[in-house]
Amino acid sequence: MTNPPQSEKSHTEKLVALVGNPNTGKTTLFNALTGFRQRVGNYPGVTVEKKTGHLALGESKRSDVVIQDLPGAYSLSANSADEAVVLDVLLGSQADSRPPDAILVVLDATSMGRNLFLASQVLDLGKPVVVALTMVDLAESEGLDVDVSALSRELGCPAVPVVASKGVGLEQLGVAIQDVFSKVPENRCPSFPDCVCAEMDGLAKSVNESNPALSFSQSRTELLQTILDPGGYHEERLAQRCGKGLAEELAERRKRIEDSGESIVEVEARIRYAWVDRVREQVVSRTSPLRQPASEKVDRILTHRVFGLVIFAVMMGACFQSIYAWATPIMDAIDTGIEFLRVFVGGWLPDGAVRSLVVDGVISGVGAVLVFLPQILILFLFLAILEDCGYMSRAAFLLDRWMGMFGLNGKSFIPLLSSFACAVPGILATRTIEDRRDRFVTILIAPLMSCSARLPVYILLIGAFVPSTALLGGLINLQAAVLFGMYVLGVVVAIAMAAVLKRTTFRGQPRSFLMELPTYKMPSVKTVLYRMYEQGKAFCVTAGTIIFAVSIVIWALGYYPRSADVAKKYDGQRKDIDARLAEKFDGLAETTSILLTEGTIADNPSILSVLDAITEAETRFRESVRDGGLRQDSAEWTRAKRVAEDATQKAVASAGQFGNLGLQVYRLKQQANLDRREIDRTEAGTYLRQSFLGRMGRLIEPAVEPLGWDWRIGMAIIASFPAREVVIATLGTIYNLGADENENSTRLREKLHAAQWPDGKPVFNLAVALSIMVFFALCCQCGGTLAAIRRETNSWRWPIFTFVYMTGLAYVLAYATYHVADWLA
Amino acid sequence: MFELTGLQRLTKGEAARIAGVEGSHSSSKRLADFGFREGVQVTMVRPGATCIVRIDGRCLGLGTEHQASVRLSTETC
Numbered sequence: 001m002t003n004p005p006q007s008e009k010s011h012t013e014k015l016v017a018l019v020g021n022p023n024t025g026k027t028t029l030f031n032a033l034t035g036f037r038q039r040v041g042n043y044p045g046v047t048v049e050k051k052t053g054h055l056a057l058g059e060s061k062r063s064d065v066v067i068q069d070l071p072g073a074y075s076l077s078a079n080s081a082d083e084a085v086v087l088d089v090l091l092g093s094q095a096d097s098r099p100p101d102a103i104l105v106v107l108d109a110t111s112m113g114r115n116l117f118l119a120s121q122v123l124d125l126g127k128p129v130v131v132a133l134t135m136v137d138l139a140e141s142e143g144l145d146v147d148v149s150a151l152s153r154e155l156g157c158p159a160v161p162v163v164a165s166k167g168v169g170l171e172q173l174g175v176a177i178q179d180v181f182s183k184v185p186e187n188r189c190p191s192f193p194d195c196v197c198a199e200m201d202g203l204a205k206s207v208n209e210s211n212p213a214l215s216f217s218q219s220r221t222e223l224l225q226t227i228l229d230p231g232g233y234h235e236e237r238l239a240q241r242c243g244k245g246l247a248e249e250l251a252e253r254r255k256r257i258e259d260s261g262e263s264i265v266e267v268e269a270r271i272r273y274a275w276v277d278r279v280r281e282q283v284v285s286r287t288s289p290l291r292q293p294a295s296e297k298v299d300r301i302l303t304h305r306v307f308g309l310v311i312f313a314v315m316m317g318a319c320f321q322s323i324y325a326w327a328t329p330i331m332d333a334i335d336t337g338i339e340f341l342r343v344f345v346g347g348w349l350p351d352g353a354v355r356s357l358v359v360d361g362v363i364s365g366v367g368a369v370l371v372f373l374p375q376i377l378i379l380f381l382f383l384a385i386l387e388d389c390g391y392m393s394r395a396a397f398l399l400d401r402w403m404g405m406f407g408l409n410g411k412s413f414i415p416l417l418s419s420f421a422c423a424v425p426g427i428l429a430t431r432t433i434e435d436r437r438d439r440f441v442t443i444l445i446a447p448l449m450s451c452s453a454r455l456p457v458y459i460l461l462i463g464a465f466v467p468s469t470a471l472l473g474g475l476i477n478l479q480a481a482v483l484f485g486m487y488v489l490g491v492v493v494a495i496a497m498a499a500v501l502k503r504t505t506f507r508g509q510p511r512s513f514l515m516e517l518p519t520y521k522m523p524s525v526k527t528v529l530y531r532m533y534e535q536g537k538a539f540c541v542t543a544g545t546i547i548f549a550v551s552i553v554i555w556a557l558g559y560y561p562r563s564a565d566v567a568k569k570y571d572g573q574r575k576d577i578d579a580r581l582a583e584k585f586d587g588l589a590e591t592t593s594i595l596l597t598e599g600t601i602a603d604n605p606s607i608l609s610v611l612d613a614i615t616e617a618e619t620r621f622r623e624s625v626r627d628g629g630l631r632q633d634s635a636e637w638t639r640a641k642r643v644a645e646d647a648t649q650k651a652v653a654s655a656g657q658f659g660n661l662g663l664q665v666y667r668l669k670q671q672a673n674l675d676r677r678e679i680d681r682t683e684a685g686t687y688l689r690q691s692f693l694g695r696m697g698r699l700i701e702p703a704v705e706p707l708g709w710d711w712r713i714g715m716a717i718i719a720s721f722p723a724r725e726v727v728i729a730t731l732g733t734i735y736n737l738g739a740d741e742n743e744n745s746t747r748l749r750e751k752l753h754a755a756q757w758p759d760g761k762p763v764f765n766l767a768v769a770l771s772i773m774v775f776f777a778l779c780c781q782c783g784g785t786l787a788a789i790r791r792e793t794n795s796w797r798w799p800i801f802t803f804v805y806m807t808g809l810a811y812v813l814a815y816a817t818y819h820v821a822d823w824l825a
Numbered sequence: 826m827f828e829l830t831g832l833q834r835l836t837k838g839e840a841a842r843i844a845g846v847e848g849s850h851s852s853s854k855r856l857a858d859f860g861f862r863e864g865v866q867v868t869m870v871r872p873g874a875t876c877i878v879r880i881d882g883r884c885l886g887l888g889t890e891h892q893a894s895v896r897l898s899t900e901t902c
Contacts, residue, residue: 075858114860269857512888
């Protein structure tokens with residue numbers, strides 16, 4: 001497994017771009033040629049990142065040829081963002097990628113017509129080309145015979161049949177690739193009418209004369225597309241470099257072509273397909289009659305208007321149910337691991353700012369994100385299976401009609417589905433949507449889908465403030481219904497927003513649906529696991545780095561300034577506790593009739609062994625409550641409590657005269673510990689109130705009061721703007737508990753219940769909890785999402801717009817929710 | 826003799842040859858990218874507002890506008 005450097009500066013290395021239609025086995029071939037495993041998807045356009053690997057020949061030979069995998073493309077006219085990437089790489093204008101020295105074109109033997117269309121455009125680029133003919137075995141089984149030597153002769157370049165999954169033909173293909181650099185390309189391309197050729201020559205000449213610095217590549221594909229695709233990507237690209245005058249020149253050239261009796265719209269398709277048909281005639285012959293493919297039989301049910309939708313709904317239901325059901329035990333395990341790390345590192349570092357930064361800032365912050373990894377992995381397990389077997393495009397097909405009702409087409413569905421895990425991959429997945437307006441609307445509404453980072457907030461607040469009442473005769477629980485309601489809220493607002501955007505800024509009919517429904521296949525275990533690994537890694541790295549930075553900033557704002565007076569005050573209180581404990585021990589020593597032969601009352605071995613026995617009983621009780629998830633005063637809880645009390649009594653009884661004394665010492669020490677902890681909490685709270693974050697919280701209190709929130713909730717919200725995951729940790733800190741609370745913390749729940757306004761009224765009630773949840777459901781609190789929107793729209797305008805509209809909506813609807821719920825209550 | 830008919834006219838399982846592709850420039854260009862061109866056989870797999878057709882050995886999902894853009898020949902296949 002090898003990865004070349006991003007900027008292939010070495011001149012000894014040859015770069016080969018891998019191009020082909022989606023679903024032609026292109027990525028499987030890339031993996032086989034490079035030995036570099038990566039995601040293989042049936043859904044068109046799954047490969048979006050730049051993937052490179054050294055061509056591996058034989059057992060362990062690593063060549064100087066670097067292969068670069070590209071997204072699947074149907075044409076080089078760059079109709080979608082994905083196809084634009086392909087074109088930019090092939091023309092050498094893609095950032096961090098030099099022009100390829102040769103192009104490896106994948107042709108699917110079962111679908112030669114459409115594949116040859118793209119191949120003809122690639123041949124027109126004038127670069128050395130090698131053709132890999134895939135799906136040869138499938139073509140044979142479908143009764144198609146492909147004459148490879150005729151194909152090579154007709155295209156003027158080497159062609160090699162391969163079955164990548166079985167390693168057939170790879171050696172020959174590798175040799176053909178290595179040989180191609182030394183030969184002058186003899187690509188045989190379709191001939192265009194003289195009037196078109198004259199305009200191509202004229203354009204190349206005029207561009208190079210007026211912009212000599214541009215060194216316009218003059219490939220036939222580029223010239224043709226610029227002239228024949230008015231307003232298309234090629235014209236836009238050249239206009240950016242040439243400036244004014246190009247539009248007028250192109251209009252004149254197009255007019256001259258039309259005047260010669262050729263149609264701008266049809267000429268390319270007509271000429272290329274005439275060439276394709278001629279080549280196909282020479283190369284492909286049918287040996288047995290066409291049969292109905294098995295995929296179509298499966299599609300009779302899966303794409304059925306009624307059954308198809310029902311099956312889809314059941315699959316989605318099962319998917320979300322599994323995310324929550326399967327993820328919980330793993331999440332708990334990660335939580336325990338993080339807690340262990342906190343205690344371990346916290347015990348090892350000296351008390352002070354560094355420990356606070358590492359433990360409260362970094363470990364808690366980054367840990368808060370890592371907890372969501374199981375959910376992300378499970379969601380991507382489902383998505384990878386659905387994609388790899390070819391189902392995703394069927395789902396997009398089924399939902400096209402429904403998406404059309406609010407101005408989008410079925411292609412927007414897949415990015416929106418991905419956004420339930422995380423909006424960032426969802427936004428990246430919009431690259432396959434051809435229409436710019438549809439793509440932008442999908443990007444702008446994707447963050448409204450309730451992502452996995454919102455879940456902990458829902459769980460904390462629903463658990464604390466929504467009663468667990470059975471509804472519909474016990475069919476559903478009110479808590480589950482509210483949770484589901486939060487997801488529905490995001491979807492409903494997204495639909496409304498899409499409808500508004502499609503009637504205003506992005507006015508226009510949705511682009512008519514056009515999508516390939518690839519042949520179904522068994523999902524590959526390796527592919528699915530690799531996809532999970534890849535996404536899990538990306539999640540940890542990207543989210544982890546953002547959270548890491550945010551955690552440090554929030555920690556610093558919440559930690560500084562540190563007043564020495566505060567430390568002095570609470571240190572004094574701690575000393576008082578120690579002094580009082582010592583006094584109580586003295587009093588106990590005086591009143592007891594027991595003569596201590598060894599040590600004092602605080603360190604007598606007999607008393608210490610009683611303390612150990614009681615502590616052990618208490619620890620066992622706490623563990624059984626935690627492990628069994630026992631609710632206070634439940635039958636199991638009472639039973640466990642009784643066991644602990646019996647063990648304590650037994651320890652006291654068996655210690656003879658030291659028993660009762662040990663028990664009293666234990667209680668005094670326990671009380672002192674509780675007092676010390678209370679002082680720690682109050683001290684942390686005082687520091688926080690005086691910190692920069694605390695001051696900001698008080699500053700924004702007038703703005704959040706109408707939503708029913710106090711300054712502490714406001715602060716937690718400020719802290720969670722860069723990444724909403726941090727809110728639980730921030731709430732924990734704010735309510736004087738330290739930043740180690742997670743959403744299952746009963747103490748945090750209790751503390752939220754106990755929080756009061758200055759007039760003694762409780763801060764939290766159902767209305768406040770609902771208002772916070774509605775705010776979280778709609779607000780754009782994710783730096784990663786905004787960065788992805790900036791990258792994908794290439795403008796700051798849209799992330800700013802998304803932030804403003806989502807935050808505005810969140811505020812207004814949280815306000816309405818609070819007042820309606822308050823009035824109803 | 827050609828008659829102007831869109832793909833919507835095809836019933837389930839029915840096949841026809843394409844007589845041409847019309848509509849907006851970008852739409853017809855995209856259809857051409859996917860293999861819709863004169864003389865090619867297209868089979869209706871699932872009719873509807875968004876339909877499934879088989880062309881060039883592969884199945885494609887097609888929205889209403891694209892269906893209307895494809896002119897069919899009256900020749901039977």
